[in-house]
Amino acid sequence: xxxxxxMPETLQKHMRALPLPAYDxxxxxxxxxxxxxxxxxVSTAGLAMRGxxxxxxxxxxxxxxPGDAGPGDIVMSHISVNYDRTGYQRDWNVVLPLDRLREMxxxxxxxxxxxxxxxxxxxxxxxxMAPAAAEIARHMMADGVDAVLLLxx
Amino acid sequence: MQPPRALWVPFELGRPVGAPEDAGFQRRVxxxxxxxxxxxxxPVLTDYPEDAPPDGGDxxxxxxxxxPVSFAAPEANAPDTFAAxxxxxxxxxxxxxxxxxxxxxxxxxxxxGAEVEALAAFIGALADGGDxxxxxxxxxxxxxxxxxxxxxxxxxQEGANAQPGxxxxxxxxxxxxxxxxxxxxxxxxxxxxxxxxxxxxxxAVAGRLVLPHVAAAYAGE
Numbered sequence: 001x002x003x004x005x006x007m008p009e010t011l012q013k014h015m016r017a018l019p020l021p022a023y024d025x026x027x028x029x030x031x032x033x034x035x036x037x038x039x040x041x042v043s044t045a046g047l048a049m050r051g052x053x054x055x056x057x058x059x060x061x062x063x064x065x066p067g068d069a070g071p072g073d074i075v076m077s078h079i080s081v082n083y084d085r086t087g088y089q090r091d092w093n094v095v096l097p098l099d100r101l102r103e104m105x106x107x108x109x110x111x112x113x114x115x116x117x118x119x120x121x122x123x124x125x126x127x128x129m130a131p132a133a134a135e136i137a138r139h140m141m142a143d144g145v146d147a148v149l150l151l152x153x
Numbered sequence: 154m155q156p157p158r159a160l161w162v163p164f165e166l167g168r169p170v171g172a173p174e175d176a177g178f179q180r181r182v183x184x185x186x187x188x189x190x191x192x193x194x195x196p197v198l199t200d201y202p203e204d205a206p207p208d209g210g211d212x213x214x215x216x217x218x219x220x221p222v223s224f225a226a227p228e229a230n231a232p233d234t235f236a237a238x239x240x241x242x243x244x245x246x247x248x249x250x251x252x253x254x255x256x257x258x259x260x261x262x263x264x265x266g267a268e269v270e271a272l273a274a275f276i277g278a279l280a281d282g283g284d285x286x287x288x289x290x291x292x293x294x295x296x297x298x299x300x301x302x303x304x305x306x307x308x309x310q311e312g313a314n315a316q317p318g319x320x321x322x323x324x325x326x327x328x329x330x331x332x333x334x335x336x337x338x339x340x341x342x343x344x345x346x347x348x349x350x351x352x353x354x355x356x357a358v359a360g361r362l363v364l365p366h367v368a369a370a371y372a373g374e
Contacts, residue, residue, distance in 0.1 A: 002166040011366040020154055028157045028195040034187055054264040054300060057358070072259030077303055081365040083167030084323040086310050089261050091173035100176065100183045110187065149186055151169045 011082055021126055032111075037147040039104075040114035040140055041065075044122030045088070045095045045153035046078030055079065055121035060128035062136060065096070065117040080123050083153060095153055114145045122152060155196045158189035162201045165323065171205040173321065178205065209320030235342065236277035238335045243273040243305070246312040253315035261307045265289045265300035269308050272301040273336070280339035282346060295354035298347065302363055305336060331371040340364060341372050 004012045031037065046055040048063040054077030055063075065074065071092040076085065087094040098117065104110045118136050120129055140148065162182065164171040172178040182201065189197050231237055247269075254260050265272060271288035275297065278285035287297035309330055314321050331337040340363050347359030364372065 003163055006165065008366040008369065010369060014366075023155065026155045026157055026196045030193065031190065034190055037190070039187065048264075050263050051266075054303075056296060056299075057354075057362075070259075071257075074261075075263040076261060076307075077264035077300065079299060079362050081302070081306075081362060082367075084165050085167060085261075085307065086314060086321055086323050086326055087165070087168040087173040089307065089311055090257075090314065090321050093176070093179050094168045094170045094173045097170045097179050097183050100170075100179050103176075103180065104183070109184070147187065147190055149183065153167055153169060 031146050034110055034147070035108055036111045038112045038114055038143070038145050039101055039110050039147045039149060040143070040145045041096055041098060041101065041117040041149050041151060042136070043096050043117070043119040043151045043153065044078075045119060045151070046076055046121035047074050047096060047119035048077060049073055050075050058124055058128075059121045060124050060132060061120075062129075062132050063119050065098075065119060067098075067113055067115045067117065069098070069117075078121050078123065078153065095151065097149075097151075110147070114140065115143050157195050158192060158197045160186040160189060160199050160201055164205045167323075168205065171203075175206065178203075207320075208322035234277065235280035235335065235339045236274055236283075239273045239277035239280070239339050240270065242335045243269055243308070246309060249315045250308055250312040253311040256315060257311075260311055262304045262311075265292075265297075265304045267301075267304075269305065272305050276301050276305060276336065276339055276343070279347065280342040293354065294352060295358040298343070298355065299358050299362055302340065306330070309334065309336060327365075327367050331368045337368075337371065341368070344372070 004015060007015065047065060048054060049065065049069065050073055052063055052075075054075070057079055074092065074096075076088060076095075093099050096117065096119075098113070101110065101113045105113050116139065120132070160182075162169060162171060170179045170182050181203065185199070185201055189199060231241065250260070262269065265288070267288040267290070275285050275288045279298065287294060289297040289300050292300060310326055313319060313326055313329060319325075331341075344359055344364050348356050350356045350359065
């Protein structure tokens with residue numbers, strides 16, 4: 001999340017009016033040391049593999065980013081025009097830091113990189129994404145993932 | 154919301170890892186976020202302490218940079234329509250977009266599944282008040298407008314950032330795009346025209362999903 005003071009006034013007003021979901025509890029668990037964990041990325045930047053269907057208004061589904069994907073394989077189709085894309089255009093790691101994860105795995109800072117990563121299109125009611133999130137969680141568990149970095153754009 | 158573990162970052166919206174083309178900076182951010190997994194108690198909300206460096210390196214002034222893209226004056230007998238002018242402008246930017254692709258090995262264009270030339274002609278015709286056929290396979294007008302804007306803005310931003318002296322900063326790119334380009338003016342026009350459309354989906358896209366808040370100043374709002 002960025003500083004509100006860095007945004008145009010109308011965008012600040014919009015941001016302040018967004019509803020914040022409330023949850024009954026905060027699940028909090030501990031696990032293995034980071035150097036043993038298998039890490040996946042989840043972005044809300046509306047990323048899809050080139051040739052896949054772009055995201056549309058109200059999209060609550062997700063796209064799979066294979067672990068061996070490169071920046072030229074991916075296309076961004078988030079519906080919002082209210083965030084910077086030039087950083088992503090110059091370097092996909094500013095949104096999806098897959099190169100950094102690969103380095104950290106090589107260096108032993110994390111155990112391994114997941115076989116798949118995932119992207120939503122974040123301008124959607126979070127409650128509508130819950131079924132897709134549960135589905136992704138099942139795929140992650142089957143892949144042995146035990147650490148997830150969520151990257152809201 | 155109280156998620157179990159969260160790292161607040163002070164970076165520009167759209168750059169959750171902070172700094173493009175700065176692997177060391179990115180690594181520190183990712184390490185800080187994943188380091189929260191070591192917390193024994195939660196929920197944990199930690200502020201990341203380091204600002205992203207300015208685009209263009211230390212000392213660069215994003216606000217003071219002028220994009221060196223300069224478009225040639227239209228031919229004297231060229232039609233005075235957005236369709237003609239946007240197409241001509243996009244064509245003039247092509248060598249720089251090719252330079253971007255050579256430098257980066259890729260382009261982010263592709264969501265619409267149509268050629269830039271067709272997208273430029275489509276947006277120009279819409280701005281002229283026409284009812285052009287969609288260049289996007291299988292898409293309705295609202296989707297076509299959204300995806301055409303998505304790819305054309307990527308094309309313009311990548312092309313501008315390929316030019317010598319470009320800092321890659323969003324402020325300078327926005328000033329240039331919304332203040333100087335014909336495409337920017339066409340989108341300002343479409344926002345006004347198509348948001349009155351009888352097609353509610355097209356009106357919604359034109360009204361809310363074409364112009365960013367930063368463009369309001371250029372629209373005289």
